[in-house]
Amino acid sequence: MELSNGTRKTEFVILGLSNLPEYQAILFVAFLALYMTNIGGNSMVILLTRLDTSLHTPMYFFLGNLSFVDMCFTSSIVPLMLKNIVSLNKVMSLHACIAQLYFFLTFACTESFLLGCMAYDRYVAICNPLHYMMLMNQRACFLLVLFSWIICALRAMLHSFMAAKLSYCGANIIHNFFCELPHLLILSCSDTTANKMLMYTEGGLALAFPFIIVMVSYTRIISTILKIRSTQSRRNVFSTCSSHFTCVILFYGSICFIYLHPSSSYSTAYNRIVSIVYTVVAPTLNPFIYSLRNKDMNSALRKVLSKKGEI
Numbered sequence: 001m002e003l004s005n006g007t008r009k010t011e012f013v014i015l016g017l018s019n020l021p022e023y024q025a026i027l028f029v030a031f032l033a034l035y036m037t038n039i040g041g042n043s044m045v046i047l048l049t050r051l052d053t054s055l056h057t058p059m060y061f062f063l064g065n066l067s068f069v070d071m072c073f074t075s076s077i078v079p080l081m082l083k084n085i086v087s088l089n090k091v092m093s094l095h096a097c098i099a100q101l102y103f104f105l106t107f108a109c110t111e112s113f114l115l116g117c118m119a120y121d122r123y124v125a126i127c128n129p130l131h132y133m134m135l136m137n138q139r140a141c142f143l144l145v146l147f148s149w150i151i152c153a154l155r156a157m158l159h160s161f162m163a164a165k166l167s168y169c170g171a172n173i174i175h176n177f178f179c180e181l182p183h184l185l186i187l188s189c190s191d192t193t194a195n196k197m198l199m200y201t202e203g204g205l206a207l208a209f210p211f212i213i214v215m216v217s218y219t220r221i222i223s224t225i226l227k228i229r230s231t232q233s234r235r236n237v238f239s240t241c242s243s244h245f246t247c248v249i250l251f252y253g254s255i256c257f258i259y260l261h262p263s264s265s266y267s268t269a270y271n272r273i274v275s276i277v278y279t280v281v282a283p284t285l286n287p288f289i290y291s292l293r294n295k296d297m298n299s300a301l302r303k304v305l306s307k308k309g310e311i
Contacts, residue, residue: 010094013173016084028085034284035078041287042067052300058136062118065145070283073107077279081177097179102160109152109206116210117144123217127224166190243290254278
């Protein structure tokens, strides 16, 4: 199909992290190790939250779902990245690119909403403990997770559909290791005003809404912690919340940098590094940040290992 400013493109060249041959083997081993660590760590959290009855609480229900999302999130990016590193053919079809964009947006959004749910759960547990079982019952937790998945899947479908309707002509090189919405909008020769408006308004709200819940929840939590007279009790409560807040900073800090700064610098190497943080590093570190600083998780792990040793 001929267009006024060139032929419509149906394929993209994914440049990846580096074009230098001497770095390909190092990058492959490094990201394969990160990916296997991600699958192993998050699988461990899911397994522990299912096997140990002491972890059948709202907090660990959300954590198990977060681990599942983290595995899916990274799996939508890293396998294709590894294939790209070892392959001379770095071409991705438009349909494959749109599909990757859809799954990426779904899992990123769901992670954001789950972090908001976890912050609200901690707020109720610490600031309104007498109403905790009523507000965070099994049905409420299930509906919060279901709502997160449905809303995020629908908004990802909208963004992906609008991106698929655009015409791509001229340069078809994506200066990153996966198909991301800002890069596709830069390559389009169609009018992308509606896409950009949607990305900065609806996309901004999808990040801002759970982030506001996190900030308000932790403002109230910190205020409550400071009123606790016992130093040991204060330290225990803070330790429980600090793991979650560390994950929040890693995720929101990096993803806001990508989507809220000027699009003129999207192709820089610095942007690729930041993208690695929220697509690979943060989902890989999450289970270890939680388990290493969580007595219940460590206790459950020891129980499972001791039972395995007795077999």
